[in-house]
Every structure is written in structure tokens, then in C-alpha cells.
Amino acid sequence: MPYLELKGIRKTFGNAAVLNGVDLAIREGELVTLLGPSGCGKSTLLRVIAGLTDPDEGSVFLGDRNIVALPPRQREVGMVFQSYALFPNLTVGENVEYGLKMRGAGKEERRRRRDDLLALVDLEEKRDAYPQHLSGGQQQRVALARSLAVQPKVLLLDEPLSALDAKIRKNLRMQIRDIQKRIGMTTVFVTHDQEEALTVSDRICVMNGGSIVQEGSPEEIYAKPRTEFVARFMGSYNVLSRMEAARLFGDGIGTAESYALRPESAKLLPAGDADSGKGEKAGGRIVDARIEAVSVLGNVLRYSVSAAGVPLTIDRLNDGHPLREGTSGAVRLALDPSQLLQLEKEGA
Amino acid sequence: MTKPKAGWTHKTFMLLLMVYLLLPLAATFLYGFAKQWQTTVLPEGWTLEWVREMFRDARFLDALWTSLYLCAISVALSLAVMLPAVFVITVYLPKWETFMKGLVVLPYAVPGVVAAVGLIRAYSSGPLDLSGTAYLLIGAYFVVILPYMYQGIRNSLITVSAVELLNSAELLGASRSRAFLTVILPNIWPGVIISTLLSFSVLFGEFVLTNMLVGGHLQTIQVYLYRRVGESGHLASAIAITYFLFILLLSTALMKLGKKMNGVAGR
Numbered sequence: 001m002p003y004l005e006l007k008g009i010r011k012t013f014g015n016a017a018v019l020n021g022v023d024l025a026i027r028e029g030e031l032v033t034l035l036g037p038s039g040c041g042k043s044t045l046l047r048v049i050a051g052l053t054d055p056d057e058g059s060v061f062l063g064d065r066n067i068v069a070l071p072p073r074q075r076e077v078g079m080v081f082q083s084y085a086l087f088p089n090l091t092v093g094e095n096v097e098y099g100l101k102m103r104g105a106g107k108e109e110r111r112r113r114r115d116d117l118l119a120l121v122d123l124e125e126k127r128d129a130y131p132q133h134l135s136g137g138q139q140q141r142v143a144l145a146r147s148l149a150v151q152p153k154v155l156l157l158d159e160p161l162s163a164l165d166a167k168i169r170k171n172l173r174m175q176i177r178d179i180q181k182r183i184g185m186t187t188v189f190v191t192h193d194q195e196e197a198l199t200v201s202d203r204i205c206v207m208n209g210g211s212i213v214q215e216g217s218p219e220e221i222y223a224k225p226r227t228e229f230v231a232r233f234m235g236s237y238n239v240l241s242r243m244e245a246a247r248l249f250g251d252g253i254g255t256a257e258s259y260a261l262r263p264e265s266a267k268l269l270p271a272g273d274a275d276s277g278k279g280e281k282a283g284g285r286i287v288d289a290r291i292e293a294v295s296v297l298g299n300v301l302r303y304s305v306s307a308a309g310v311p312l313t314i315d316r317l318n319d320g321h322p323l324r325e326g327t328s329g330a331v332r333l334a335l336d337p338s339q340l341l342q343l344e345k346e347g348a
Numbered sequence: 349m350t351k352p353k354a355g356w357t358h359k360t361f362m363l364l365l366m367v368y369l370l371l372p373l374a375a376t377f378l379y380g381f382a383k384q385w386q387t388t389v390l391p392e393g394w395t396l397e398w399v400r401e402m403f404r405d406a407r408f409l410d411a412l413w414t415s416l417y418l419c420a421i422s423v424a425l426s427l428a429v430m431l432p433a434v435f436v437i438t439v440y441l442p443k444w445e446t447f448m449k450g451l452v453v454l455p456y457a458v459p460g461v462v463a464a465v466g467l468i469r470a471y472s473s474g475p476l477d478l479s480g481t482a483y484l485l486i487g488a489y490f491v492v493i494l495p496y497m498y499q500g501i502r503n504s505l506i507t508v509s510a511v512e513l514l515n516s517a518e519l520l521g522a523s524r525s526r527a528f529l530t531v532i533l534p535n536i537w538p539g540v541i542i543s544t545l546l547s548f549s550v551l552f553g554e555f556v557l558t559n560m561l562v563g564g565h566l567q568t569i570q571v572y573l574y575r576r577v578g579e580s581g582h583l584a585s586a587i588a589i590t591y592f593l594f595i596l597l598l599s600t601a602l603m604k605l606g607k608k609m610n611g612v613a614g615r
Binding site: 050051052071072073075077078079081083085086087088089090098099102103146147150 | 508509512513515516517518519520521522523526530531534535
């Protein structure tokens with residue numbers, strides 16, 4: 001039985017439908033990410049769980065209790081905001097204690113919980129500092145400790161890392177995931193960053209236009225995007241029309257209207273070397289191609305190539321022997337038809 | 349080379365501005381203590397006679413006291429009504445903001461004389477006969493400071509992201525009123541103090557409405573000053589300077605209070 005379950009959540013603001021009957025079930029201790037571009041309804045869905053936005057229709061079950069009509073303070077749900085929303089008039093320690101105080105916990109218990117949680121987020125020495133004297137990353141850790149202090153049943157994270165710079169973001173997301181696993185906290189994480197979603201989640205729900213368009217483990221979502229939207233959103237997938245796919249792979253590619261090809265699934269080979277195609281999987285195809293541009297992404301080289309008139313992005317491990325554009329930029333491309341994914345129509 | 353030059357221009361400009369603003373004040377100050385000041389650049393002799401005369405006149409202190417408590421009551425009333433009202437509108441009923449914005453510019457749009465005549469006509473007969481009373485004046489004062497109070501409180505709420513603070517507090521188990529008292533009020537307090545101070549100064553200097561509404565019945569400091577100008581310029585200067593010093597002291601005290609509260613808030 002799911003721990004947190006959303007059933008048929010609908011919400012419209014004015015004439016715009018923000019959520020179109022969303023269903024979602026989350027197991028205890030699971031970290032589920034709502035991933036999508038801005039305006040897809042992911043934050044609204046989170047606010048519906050928190051009770052900050054009332055849905056027009058639908059129910060929210062926590063355990064076996066429908067909490068959809070309860071005010072936020074009775075839901076036992078913790079939330080961390082993108083803007084931290086720490087109380088500037090209180091010290092770090094008082095911020096963490098705030099929820100316990102509101103619930104009437106005794107002084108002893110409050111102090112003990114406060115010290116435990118500040119230790120958990122590694123900020124014991126900042127106990128008596130005011131939030132505005134902390135860095136963004138530290139403030140967000142305080143916000144995390146504050147929401148965990150009251151032992152919520154579900155933790156909601158609304159783009160918690162988006163206001164931070166890249167290095168701290170990567171660090172903190174591993175820290176959040178670590179803490180979440182350690183205390184087994186059921187968590188819903190909202191983000192627009194696919195890399196973030198892939199690294200922290202047990203399960204990802206890709207959202208678009210107020211619906212969940214695909215749901216699955218990070219591996220599934222990355223390797224098998226179901227629609228063109230997911231393929232494009234998950235990164236550098238080559239999305240091909242039926243005609244383009246046929247030009248590269250020949251006939252027998254199935255019946256879909258559009259196809260996806262991962263940039264690392266095709267291999268670049270030097271031109272003119274007739275034997276280099278050997279050893280490829282049976283059924284593999286070799287196509288003549290021309291390199292248009294190369295960019296270095298660190299451990300990966302990203303080539304923009306044109307193969308049979310189809311523009312493709314191809315990634316190649318940066319092994320110290322980069323394949324340079326020759327005088328004509330001519331190369332050959334080894335394609336594996338089993339790597340070509342058929343995409344469903346949007347909304348299917 | 350350009351930087352010192354720019355600094356020089358800047359300084360000159362500031363100096364001119366200060367002279368422009370402070371010269372009338374300095375002249376009034378000197379005139380209030382001058383014995384004779386007719387044909388010379390500076391007064392020929394000094395005297396404390398005007399100040400003494402002013403303080404001998406019981407009506408002066410009466411008027412000062414009347415002004416003080418009328419302004420204080422009006423500002424306190426406005427604070428008591430506007431603080432919860434603006435909070436509710438900004439946080440829970442943002443749709444009403446357009447209406448409020450229209451409402452708060454009305455006191456600017458209606459000239460003081462027109463407002464006064466309208467108020468006198470509306471309240472001089474009928475069920476509410478308030479003409480010439482302090483109640484009418486307090487009501488009018490409330491309207492005059494409406495824009496300052498509304499903008500000040502609203503800006504403070506927006507600056508501290510009141511909605512998010514409130515959401516956090518509610519999710520942590522606080523009731524709305526408790527959240528308001530524990531996390532909203534302490535954070536907007538400095539801004540609210542400034543608005544209150546500004547409103548108070550505006551009222552203390554307001555003359556047109558005051559004179560027309562209660563001029564014949566209540567002697568406020570403004571009305572008193574206006575009456576005495578005709579008698580003696582020296583005396584009027586002494587009154588004006590005392591009045592100015594009084595406001596200066598009051599403002600400084602309130603500013604200090606605001607800073608102290610800021611300090612408590614840990615900023």
C-alpha cells in the first residue's frame with residue numbers, strides 16, 4: 001500500500017488548467033522527483049500536498065487518512081523552499097526549534113532535537129548566528145533541519161538547490177540524498193534540472209502541461225524516453241523524424257512518427273578505413289558523415305555531424321586521441337539499430 | 349583625473365542644496381533671538397524676550413499638547429486598523445490590491461480645501477453632527493496618512509517575503525495569528541516604525557485641513573502659529589523654531605527606538 005497517494009488532482013487558475021487529474025503513489029522512504037519545465041505544474045502539485053494550494057478536485061491520502069481538507073499545520077508535512085524562508089528575527093537554533101515550540105514541546109526536548117538536527121546538517125557551530133550571516137548553502141541546510149525537526153511524515157523540497165551556485169548545488173544534493181536515506185524520509189523533490197533528478201531520485205515523474213507524462217527509475221527515464229518531450233527534456237537526445245531515421249537506418253525501423261537516438265550510442269570512425277567497421281554488432285550500419293563542429297565537455301567530446309544530410313549530435317569519450325575534422329571533415333558513423341528508440345505521440 | 353573632478357562637482361551641489369534647505373531655517377532661528385534686525389546682514393542685538401513671551405503664553409503649551417495628542421491618537425488608530433488590514437490584503441487577498449492602490453491615491457487627488465468643505469458640509473448636520481470637534485479632525489487625519497501607512501506596511505511585508513515566511517510557519521505547526529505575531533510582526537516592525545514616524549510628521553505640519561475643520565474651536569499648534577504671525581514676526585519665528593526642534597527631538601527618539609528594535613531583530 002502506498003504511503004502517500006494523490007488521486008485525480010485537478011487545479012485551474014482562471015482559465016488555465018495547471019493540473020489535469022494527476023495520480024501519484026509514493027512508497028514509504030522513497031524519494032520521488034517531479035521533473036519538468038517551468039509552468040508544468042510540478043510546484044503546484046507540491047503545494048497541494050502541503051496544503052498551501054487547494055485543488056479543485058482530487059484527494060491526498062497520507063497513510064489511510066485523506067488530508068486534502070486539512071490546513072497545512074495539521075498535515076505533518078515538512079517543506080523546504082527555494083528561497084529558504086528562514087525567519088530573520090530568530091537565530092539558527094531558534095529557527096530549528098520553532099516547529100517544536102509551536103507544537104508545545106518542552107525545553108529539554110527542543111534543545112535535544114535542535115542539537116541533533118544541527119549535527120545532522122553539520123552546522124552545530126552556527127547555532128547562535130542569524131540566518132542572514134550564513135551562506136546560501138548553509139541557510140538551505142538550516143531550512144532542511146528546521147523542517148525535519150518536527151518529524152514530518154513527508155518532506156517536500158521545492159527546487160531547494162536552484163538558488164545556489166553549481167559547486168554547492170552538487171555537494172548539497174548528495175548531502176540531502178544521504179540524509180534522506182539515513183533517516184528513511186519519504187520525500188518529494190521538485191526540480192527542473194534533469195541531471196539533479198537523475199542523481200538523487202529513486203523514481204522520477206516527468207511532468208508536462210499539468211500531467212505526468214512518464215514515470216520510472218532514473219535508468220528507465222534516461223534510457224527509454226517514451227515521448228519526444230521526454231527525450232528532448234532529458235538532455236542531448238537526437239530526435240529524428242521518420243524520414244530522417246529511415247535515411248540513417250534503412251527500412252524496418254518500425255511504425256513510429258519520431259525516433260530518439262542517444263548521442264553516445266553511435267560510434268565515429270575515421271574515413272576510408274574499410275576494416276574499421278568489422279567487429280561491430282551484426283546488423284550494424286556504417287554511414288558516411290561529415291564533422292561540422294567539436295566542443296569539449298571535459299571527459300566527453302561532443303561532435304556535431306551531418307550523416308546522410310541528417311544533423312546529429314554524437315558524444316565520444318575524451319580518450320586523448322580526439323578525432324579531428326580532416327580537410328573535408330569526412331568520417332564514418334557506425335550505427336546500431338537496436339539503439340534507435342521509437343517515440344509515442346505526445347499525450348498518448 | 350575625472351574622479352576628483354566629479355567629487356568636487358558633487359560636493360558643490362550638495363553644499364548648494366544644504367544652503368537652499370537650511371538658510372530659511374537659520375534665518376528664522378536668528379530672527380527668533382534678534383532684538384533689532386533691519387538694515388544689517390546680521391542682527392544688531394540678541395534677546396531671549398520672544399522665547400520668554402512664548403513660554404509665558406499658556407495657549408502655546410496648550411496648543412502644542414493638543415496637536416501632540418490629536419496626532420498620536422490618529423496615528424495609533426491608523427496603525428491599529430491598517431496593520432491587520434494591509435497584512436490580510438497582501439497575504440490572503442492580493443486581488444484587492446488594485447482597489448487599495450486606487451483608494452490610497454485619493455487623498456492626493458482631492459485638494460485639502462475641497463476635502464475640508466466637503467467634510468464640514470457632510471458632518472455639520474444630520475445624524476452625525478461632528479463639525480468643529482476633534483473626532484472630525486481625527487477622521488480626516490486618518491485619511492491624510494492612509495497612503496503613507498499603506499505603502500509603508502505593504503513594502504515591509506513584501507521585503508521580508510511575508511507569504512513564504514507565513515507558509516513556513518504554518519507548515520511547522522503555527523496558527524495564523526501565532527505566525528503573524530512570532531515571525532511577521534518582528535520582521536516588519538522597523539518599516540512600520542518609519543511609516544508611523546512619517547505619518548506623525550506629516551500630521552504635525554498639516555495646516556489647511558486643520559484650520560478649516562477645527563480652526564475656530566480647537567487651538568492646535570498650527571492654528572496657534574497662524575494666529576500669532578500677525579502679531580510679531582519675532583515671536584512667530586521663536587514659535588516656529590520651537591515647533592521644529594520639538595519635531596526633531598521626537599523624530600530622533602522614534603528613529604532610535606526603530607534602530608534599537610532592529611538591533612533586537614539581529615540585523
